[in-house]
Amino acid sequence: MSDSNKQAIAHYRNNFLKEVEDHVEDGEWVRMCMQCGVCAGSCPFGPHWEHSPQKIFMMIRAGKREEVLSSDSMWMCTSCYNCIVRCPRKLPITHIMHGLAHYAHRLGIAPKGQPTREIARLFWVNLARTGRVNELKFSLAMYFKDGFVQGIKNALAMQGIGIGLMKARRLNPMELLGGHKCKDKDGIHKMIAKAREIEERKQKFV
Amino acid sequence: MSPSIATNQTILVVGGGISGMTAALEAAECGKQVILVERNATLGGRTALMNRYFPKMCHPTCGLEINLRRLKGNRNVRVMTMAEVSSVTGQRGDYTVTLKLAPRYVNANCTACGDCAAAVDAEISNPYEYGLSKTRVAYLPHAMAYPMHYVLDPSIIGTADAGKAKAACKYDAIDLDMQTETVELKVGAIVWATGWKPYDAAKIQPYGYDRFANVITSLEFERLADPHGPTGGKLLRPSDGKEAKNIAFIQCAGSRDENHLRHCSRICCMATLKQTHYVREAYGESGKSTVYYIDIRVIDRLEDFYQKVQQDATVSFVKSKVAKIVEGKDGNPVLHGVDTEGYHRYATAHDLVVLAVGMEPETNGIKLPEDMLLDSSGFIESSQDEGMFGAGAATSPLDVNRSVQSATAAALRAIQVVHKTAAAEGAK
Ligand SMILES: Cc1cc2nc3c(=O)[nH]c(=O)nc-3n(C[C@H](O)[C@H](O)[C@H](O)COP(=O)(O)OP(=O)(O)OC[C@H]3O[C@@H](n4cnc5c(N)ncnc54)[C@H](O)[C@@H]3O)c2cc1C
Ligand code: SF4
Ligand code: SF4
Numbered sequence: 001m002s003d004s005n006k007q008a009i010a011h012y013r014n015n016f017l018k019e020v021e022d023h024v025e026d027g028e029w030v031r032m033c034m035q036c037g038v039c040a041g042s043c044p045f046g047p048h049w050e051h052s053p054q055k056i057f058m059m060i061r062a063g064k065r066e067e068v069l070s071s072d073s074m075w076m077c078t079s080c081y082n083c084i085v086r087c088p089r090k091l092p093i094t095h096i097m098h099g100l101a102h103y104a105h106r107l108g109i110a111p112k113g114q115p116t117r118e119i120a121r122l123f124w125v126n127l128a129r130t131g132r133v134n135e136l137k138f139s140l141a142m143y144f145k146d147g148f149v150q151g152i153k154n155a156l157a158m159q160g161i162g163i164g165l166m167k168a169r170r171l172n173p174m175e176l177l178g179g180h181k182c183k184d185k186d187g188i189h190k191m192i193a194k195a196r197e198i199e200e201r202k203q204k205f206v
Numbered sequence: 207m208s209p210s211i212a213t214n215q216t217i218l219v220v221g222g223g224i225s226g227m228t229a230a231l232e233a234a235e236c237g238k239q240v241i242l243v244e245r246n247a248t249l250g251g252r253t254a255l256m257n258r259y260f261p262k263m264c265h266p267t268c269g270l271e272i273n274l275r276r277l278k279g280n281r282n283v284r285v286m287t288m289a290e291v292s293s294v295t296g297q298r299g300d301y302t303v304t305l306k307l308a309p310r311y312v313n314a315n316c317t318a319c320g321d322c323a324a325a326v327d328a329e330i331s332n333p334y335e336y337g338l339s340k341t342r343v344a345y346l347p348h349a350m351a352y353p354m355h356y357v358l359d360p361s362i363i364g365t366a367d368a369g370k371a372k373a374a375c376k377y378d379a380i381d382l383d384m385q386t387e388t389v390e391l392k393v394g395a396i397v398w399a400t401g402w403k404p405y406d407a408a409k410i411q412p413y414g415y416d417r418f419a420n421v422i423t424s425l426e427f428e429r430l431a432d433p434h435g436p437t438g439g440k441l442l443r444p445s446d447g448k449e450a451k452n453i454a455f456i457q458c459a460g461s462r463d464e465n466h467l468r469h470c471s472r473i474c475c476m477a478t479l480k481q482t483h484y485v486r487e488a489y490g491e492s493g494k495s496t497v498y499y500i501d502i503r504v505i506d507r508l509e510d511f512y513q514k515v516q517q518d519a520t521v522s523f524v525k526s527k528v529a530k531i532v533e534g535k536d537g538n539p540v541l542h543g544v545d546t547e548g549y550h551r552y553a554t555a556h557d558l559v560v561l562a563v564g565m566e567p568e569t570n571g572i573k574l575p576e577d578m579l580l581d582s583s584g585f586i587e588s589s590q591d592e593g594m595f596g597a598g599a600a601t602s603p604l605d606v607n608r609s610v611q612s613a614t615a616a617a618l619r620a621i622q623v624v625h626k627t628a629a630a631e632g633a634k
Contacts, residue, residue, distance in 0.1 A: 036500045037543055037545065037546050040549065052549065054549070
């Protein structure tokens with residue numbers, strides 16, 4: 001178990017709602033939910049989630065910490081915003097879903113190998129390095145995330161599309177060698193560090 | 207009526223529903239001079255358009271008839287219909303009110319024989335049936351109308367029907383030359399008993415009130431259940447005129463919702479419970495009512511009404527705010543959502559959906575005198591100087607019982623104002 005997870009458990013004991021209010025973006029809204037069910041019924045992905053937002057909010061209030069944070073559900077959110085526009089209590093549901101996912105990730109208890117989580121992680125690493133997304137490296141990283149053999153299989157399967165993109169000049173093979181970047185790469189890194197510092201403060205991680 | 211009759215010791219009551227009638231009568235029976243103005247062609251307000259009344263399931267006729275009898279027997283109240291307040295100036299004890307009187311084209315000679323209606327051909331959508339049926343351009347608002355006089359719809363003017371109606375009337379009651387008039391009154395106190403209006407159901411986009419024929423409002427359902435209504439009391443659904451036996455009621459349609467009305471409309475839970483009685487009465491054991499709700503909110507002693515409905519095996523309750531409606535086979539609305547007791551996903555077809563629409567103040571959207579105090583939903587409290595008061599559903603979503611109590615209280619406060627005015631005048 002990660003240290004941050006142990007610390008959080010020790011500090012909040014059974015009060016998971018308080019923990020969410022303190023550390024999850026827009027978490028203070030969770031108590032406003034009146035359990036009407038509109039978000040659950042409005043979500044286009046609804047039938048494929050293990051727990052709907054409505055249920056997650058109730059689980060948070062019921063102190064089901066493990067089940068919520070290790071759940072795959074909030075990673076399923078596609079940010080369509082259907083729930084936000086319809087919630088009669090105006091809860092920023094989409095943001096809370098992302099906030100929960102982020103918090104679980106931070107504590108190291110988000111589900112391993114969850115595809116959305118993996119994409120998000122790879123995307124961020126790729127982007128933060130130079131300040132520009134290197135699409136070629138990003139795609140390759142995606143292909144090879146489940147091992148070398150699977151990576152080759154994936155690459156072969158996508159070969160046609162790759163060649164098509166190259167012909168249409170949407171994919172540059174030279175990107176593999178370094179690739180384009182922002183002029184002031186160090187500036188970007190400083191900016192990200194500052195943003196992180198602000199967020200740590202806001203979400204009470206320091 | 208000549209304006210000089212009103213003085214600053216007169217009480218003006220705006221709105222002739224159950225609350226306005228009550229406030230006017232309470233004050234008049236204490237000897238005060240009262241003017242009761244109603245925008246429609248008849249008194250009665252929304253109460254007259256209901257089939258039955260909770261909690262006793264009586265007919266609206268009873269309550270209205272008692273009030274109409276009191277009204278006829280009292281010389282202190284002057285009733286003006288088709289009259290709307292267009293401006294109020296002045297202050298407590300000394301108001302000047304401008305009224306706009308719309309032409310009725312029928313005078314007090316009318317005996318309600320109905321010959322004019324029989325003579326005309328053109329039809330309009332019936333304003334007293336929420337457009338569920340048509341009526342001739344010469345019509346009686348409804349069976350309980352007061353005054354019991356016919357009305358000509360303004361569209362008749364300049365058509366052949368106008369001449370036909372006039373020729374048919376044996377009592378010389380039709381006056382096609384009537385014009386819109388403006389009248390000014392001096393009054394001491396004003397009671398706003400302007401009532402409520404249903405929230406516009408079409409704004410609740412996922413329910414498709416404007417797209418699906420078989421999604422109707424609770425007010426329309428009252429008309430379907432009424433033996434004097436457009437279907438003679440049969441619960442026939444709009445799309446194909448077939449009997450609707452499997453009926454869904456959706457609570458909080460537009461209420462308790464930051465995107466629509468913020469407040470709980472308080473009446474709609476009771477109204478739905480009442481309406482499940484209509485289904486049971488129509489079909490016995492073979493009808494089915496399903497109530498989709500967030501929580502059932504019935505007020506204090508009305509709880510036993512709820513318990514009785516819960517015992518009815520033909521009524522079931524689903525704790526869930528319906529997320530959306532789509533139109534399925536044969537025009538059957540299919541309700542989609544997730545219930546809160548177990549988080550089960552459902553997609554359930556019904557013959558007909560009744561939206562328990564919220565109540566908002568009728569005065570939303572019109573210009574009220576500036577010093578009026580309103581709550582966050584627009585319901586009227588009083589004027590800052592306490593010379594104008596709200597009464598009944600204009601002040602909050604109230605049932606008839608509570609509306610009447612509120613109207614009596616408003617009458618007392620208005621009496622106090624004109625008393626003080628009288629005392630001040632006497633001292634001069
Ligand atoms: C579906 C449904 C079912 C209901 N069933 C029941 C029931 O079974 N039992 C019960 O107790 N209650 C019931 N109610 C509540 C009931 O309808 C109200 O309590 C009642 O109508 C309140 O009466 P009112 O006189 O205050 O308002 P209204 O009935 O709205 O009367 C207001 C009057 O003022 C007039 N007016 C408005 N503005 C102006 C203006 N600017 N100038 C002049 N005149 C104006 C209107 O034309 C109207 O005649 C139900 C409500 C709903 C929504
Ligand atoms: S729509 Fe809003 S109030 Fe309703 S269950 Fe979802 S979060 Fe709660
Ligand atoms: S009375 Fe019932 S249906 Fe109406 S708004 Fe309140 S809870 Fe909803």
